[in-house]
Amino acid sequence: MKKKMMLSLLLLLVSCSGVKNMGNKKIVAPFDGKKFDNIEPFPDKSLFTVLKWRITADRENWKKVENQRFSKPSTTRSKALKLTMIGHSTVLIQVDNINVLTDPHFSDRSSPVSWAGPKRVIGPAIKFEDLPPIDIILISHNHYDHLDIPTLKRLSNKFSSKILVGLGNNALLESKGIGNVHELDWWERFEFNGLPIHFTPVQHWSARGAFDKRETLWGGFYIEASKKIFFAGDTGYGKVFKMINKKYGDMDVGLIPIGAYAPRWFMKDAHVNPEEAVKIFNDLKLKKGFGIHFGTFKDLTDEPRLKPIVDLKEALKKFQLSTRDFIAPKFGKEYLFE
DSSP states (O other), X not given: OHHHHHHHHHHHHHOOOOOOOOTTOOOOSOBOSSOBOOSSOOOOOOHHHHHHHHHHOOOTTOOOOXXXXXXXXXXXXXXXXXXXXXXXXXXXXXXXXXXXXXXXXXSSBSSXXXXXXXXXXSOOSSOGGGOOOOOEEEOOOOSTTTOOHHHHHXXXXXXXXXXXXXXXXXXXXXXXXXXXXXXXOTTOEEEETTEEEEEEOOBOOOOSSSSOTXXXXXXXXXXXXXXXXXXXXXXXXXXXXXXXXXXXXXXXXXXXXXXXXXXXXXXXXXXXXXXXXXXXXXXXXXSEEEEESOSSBTTSOSSOTTHHHHHHHHHHHHTTOOTTTEEOOOTTOEEEEO
């Protein structure tokens, strides 16, 4: 196991995105001409720190899910808001007769190669062939568990979906033959068939390898539909969520990460734990929370696979909320928000 981890790290060292030049565009996100930064900056993790975590990690509680059940969307399109957790940060959003897919990942591994790296313990809860037509794809950032090239190629070939990404990410997709991509700066708006979608800051970072950290922009998305929807992607906790609420107002549903938070000494800057996820829920003044970023890929985090669900329940109790307010969704179950 340790050898496989070390091999994966070596692969990451050489798998840089190569984004070097943003041109003359005026950029709102903090940018020094080469690298982006957070509203509340935190230091990049050194290779030594990453190796220390990998060598000392304990993930024995992650076992393959047997006899998995798969589901199919009940309707091809829906006027009412429906959310279906497919896996990790991949959620099917159906609203206003438009289909949106967040950080789509249908591959077996979160890795630059198919034979090493973090592997699924549970398959996508909706099979690829059962997806409805996908109009929009939202990519929060370029980490391998969020931007999966094989999946994006399949989706692009089948649906010609519009793909929204942060600044600097189009070069990678274009180099892989993936088109119909639109780059966004923080606070920038894109409109699809009358549906406004805004790209927002979150507390995270980007990299496809060891030498391209923060060279492309990361973020969340606010979907200004008949139901106001926020997709956080992946994030640490910070003042940015109160800023988002101040700019856009209260929202109906937030897709908030609840997993990949252990060990805290390594994860805290860029990954919220369930208690911080509830703080985001409160900062955004959401009506409903919908947990993402948990229970899918082994070797991405140290906490046991189902620990985020347990910890979320405890956090909700602390803040005098219930599991009806902030859902840890069952994979494949369709949730209707009226």
